[in-house]
Amino acid sequence: MNLEFSPEENAFRDEVRAFIAESYPAQLRGAQDEGEDLTKEDFLAWHKVLAAKGWVAPSWPKEWGGTNWTSTQKYIWGEELARADAIPVLPFGIAMVSPVIYTFGTPEQKAKFLPATYNGDIWWCQGYSEPGAGSDLASLKTKAERITGDDGKEYYLVNGQKTWTTLAQFADWIFCLVRTNPTAKIQEGISFLLIDMKTPGITVRPIITMDGGHEVNEVWLENVKVPVENRVFEENKGWTCAKFLLAHERSGIAGVARSKRGIERIRQMAQTELNDDGTALITDPSFKRKVAELEIDLTALEFTELRTLAGESQGKGPGPESSVLKIKGTEIQQRITELALEAAGHYGAPYFRGFPADGDNNHPIGPDFAHRTAPNYFNTRKTSIYGGSNEIQRNIIAKMVLGL
Amino acid sequence: MDFNFTEEQSMLRDTVASYLQDHYDFDKRRKIITSDAGWSPAIWKAFAEELGILGAPFSEELGGLGGGATENMIVMEEVGKALVVEPYLGTVVIGGGFMKHSGYADAASVIEGIVGGTTVIAFAYAEPQGRYTWSDLKTTAKKDGSGYVLNGHKAVVIGAPWATHLVVTARTGGGQRERDGVSVFLVDKNSKGIVTRDYPTVDGARASEVFFENVSVPADALIGAEGAGLPLVEKVIDEATAAVCAEAVGSLRKLHEGTLDYARQRKQFGQAIASFQVLQHRMVDMFINVEQAVSMTYMATIKIDEADAERSKAVSAAKVQIGKACKFVGQNAIQIHGGMGMTDELAIGHYFKRATMIEGLFGSVDHHLRRYETLSFGKAA
Structure with missing residues (x-):
């Protein structure tokens, strides 16, 4: 039991902090401050800086560019990124498909995809959910049939529809779960395919969410020819990859460092916003109480995560306990957005997306933070739905942890 | 003890519900809220002329349906079911409320305008610093001859872009947060010196920041007693x-x-x-x-x-x-x-x-x- 950082760890923190301060792209900072939707170039600008530094994928194996950081170093890294309001590296390539590729892929697949993903030359999106397969992912229907092409090579012919595909509008490749055996038990007929988004037959259609944003998409696949060598792991064993990937997705989902930053921001807002009695909102006992409860819940989550990390560093993989992190982490993220909206008062109501034209710097009225609070609140409802809804996470704990 | 509605009240509910079903479904509403104006004057006209609901809480002598708070409740529940953005709340409930309770000399003709659909009211009460304390007012109304001159900034005035008139709270005396010294005015939105910044709201309505820059209003703009409006x-x-x-x-x-x-x-x-x-x-x-x-x-x-x-x-x-x-x-x-x-x-x-x-x-x-x-x-x- 020890919480002290060693001198080396403190030196590491200083190094990381200085690096972010010097290298974070100014244009990206500007776009974030304006509350604009980030472009592909914005995302990649930061990704490429990190890749050049060798820090874009700390958790990868050393041979593919991992940093060999201890879990404490990774924790410090996450804290410093959040502290600087740096955008997170998108998870789809670095944290999701790449671990599948370096764990289950062929040497050719590793060589083709890992360096390009590391450098930001391949933007990945995730083809998991379907209109009829959300929480019940294994019931997915997109089918892939083996055919021999005119060139005499073996292909899968893929037909179906994926949905909620985050940032597919920017993607170069999609990793897809597809059904290769329609008669087997549902988990046993699934394969994991890597598909070039430029392949004929792929259509991406935007889904506009209630906050007005375009983050997610429908991806339609119509007679899409995928070379057989783009399958990862054995045919009909894709569910193994899927489960492996979902466990990875959950382990980063607590978002402790970012929530800490979020609470810090609430405290700042509540210093300048006034309460009913004309004093600072933060002096209002009911508001203060809610912030205090949030901080305490976050501390509990943080120490639960630290215990999980400590277990991982002793060789215990991220297990079903990570569902606890997902549930509590997302609930806290949601409560932060509720308090921010509350702090905004009347100025939570104005809505400026696309009105007047986006990019009009004159449009915010009221306190600077206010016009993003309602859209953020609406958008953050997704967190208890995605990555396995919080109801599903509770089922996992009931079954896998409690043995019910 | 009776929680039943009268036959007239049930009819009012049915009339509003069936009209909105036909004319204000989800797609029609979307067209309305994304139009340049952001509301439908045609729907408003129908509320006045076809349905007569803009008179729901007013006496029959004033051209209304003879109802009160219960009728407002019935209409507002239907407004909530259809997500109606047209300003029944601002005009009928709030504007009408001020007319009914203040002894305003010209109330009859204002209510006539409300019932007929020609007078549309938005309530300018909130200010950037005031949160939910309605007496926290920096907007001032200074006596000027027989009338007043208004100066100040009203925040997030829902429905202001559609309004013909604003009901405005302002200080005629007292300190910024005092209960005494609050006065209420009915102001023509076209008055010289009113500047607005219009914008949509996250729930599909429109609102404005309203700035009063030396806006002169006549003495009869005052609603209720001077300084005792709270x-x-x-x-x-x-x-x-x-x-x-x-x-x-x-x-x-x-x-x-x-x-x-x-x-x-x-x-x-x-x-x-x-x-x-x-x-x-x-x-x-x-x-x-x-x-x-x-x-x-x-x-x-x-x-x-x-x-x-x-x-x-x-x-x-x-x-x-x-x-x-x-x-x-x-x-x-x-x-x-x-x-x-x-x-x-x-x-x-x-x-x-x-x-x-x-x-x-x-x-x-x-x-x-x-x-x-x-x-x-x-x-x-």
Whole structure:
């Protein structure tokens, strides 16, 4: 039991902090401050800086560019990124498909995809959910049939529809779960395919969410020819990859460092916003109480995560306990957005997306933070739905942890 | 004891409901709120001429239907079910409320304009610094000859872009937060010196920042007694809050019904998700929240003509219940809809957004709890 950082760890923190301060792209900072939707170039600008530094994928194996950081170093890294309001590296390539590729892929697949993903030359999106397969992912229907092409090579012919595909509008490749055996038990007929988004037959259609944003998409696949060598792991064993990937997705989902930053921001807002009695909102006992409860819940989550990390560093993989992190982490993220909206008062109501034209710097009225609070609140409802809804996470704990 | 509606009241509900069903479905509403104007003057005209509902709470001598707070409640619940953006609240409930309770000399002709659909009113009460303290006013009205000159900035004035008139709170005396010195004015929106910045709101309406720059108004713009307007403002805002509770009830019913429908038809793991007990209990809790919200709305509406303290206590109690219900029912409606609930395409998200805005409108849960505590236990020492 020890919480002290060693001198080396403190030196590491200083190094990381200085690096972010010097290298974070100014244009990206500007776009974030304006509350604009980030472009592909914005995302990649930061990704490429990190890749050049060798820090874009700390958790990868050393041979593919991992940093060999201890879990404490990774924790410090996450804290410093959040502290600087740096955008997170998108998870789809670095944290999701790449671990599948370096764990289950062929040497050719590793060589083709890992360096390009590391450098930001391949933007990945995730083809998991379907209109009829959300929480019940294994019931997915997109089918892939083996055919021999005119060139005499073996292909899968893929037909179906994926949905909620985050940032597919920017993607170069999609990793897809597809059904290769329609008669087997549902988990046993699934394969994991890597598909070039430029392949004929792929259509991406935007889904506009209630906050007005375009983050997610429908991806339609119509007679899409995928070379057989783009399958990862054995045919009909894709569910193994899927489960492996979902466990990875959950382990980063607590978002402790970012929530800490979020609470810090609430405290700042509540210093300048006034309460009913004309004093600072933060002096209002009911508001203060809610912030205090949030901080305490976050501390509990943080120490639960630290215990999980400590277990991982002793060789215990991220297990079903990570569902606890997902549930509590997302609930806290949601409560932060509720308090921010509350702090905004009347100025939570104005809505400026696309009105007047986006990019009009004159449009915010009221306190600077206010016009993003309602859209953020609406958008953050997704967190208890995605990555396995919080109801599903509770089922996992009931079954896998409690043995019910 | 009787919670039944009269035959006239039931007819009023049916008339409004069936009109909105035909003319204000989800797609028609979307066209209206995304149009340049952001509202439909044609719908407003129909409210006045075809349905006559803009006269619902006014006496028959004034051209109304002879109703009161209950009629406002009935109309507002339908407004909430159809997510109507047209300003019944600002014009009929609030504008009309000021006319009914103030002894305003020209009230009859203003009400005539409201009932006929030609006078559209927005209520400019909030200020950037004031949060939910209605007496916290930096806007001033200085005596100038027989009239007044207004200066100041009013925040997030809902419906102002559509309004012909504004009801404005301003200081004619006293310090920034004092109860004394608050006056209320009815101001023609075309008055020289009024500058507005118009914008949409997250729930599909339009609002403005309204700046008064040496706006001269005549003496008869004053509503009620000079410097003693706060009790009148509180009374009208209480009535408006009760009306908004009724609107919330309409939206909450839709959120709950929509969720039940979705859970019955959405299949996962080979069965309707409505068959999962964890979701059943959630939907039961949503149902209980909706029913309690209905009860509290009735309670507040029944007590709306009681003495000030009793009325305010009832309204604050109702708004606390409604605020909590908006959060619980709204959030769970989205959750049970899953990804579909997040989309702009389905109505459910639009009800959630309106319910969320109602949570804060005329005071948050914390504000009304505090107000209830003060009224019920006395001021803290």
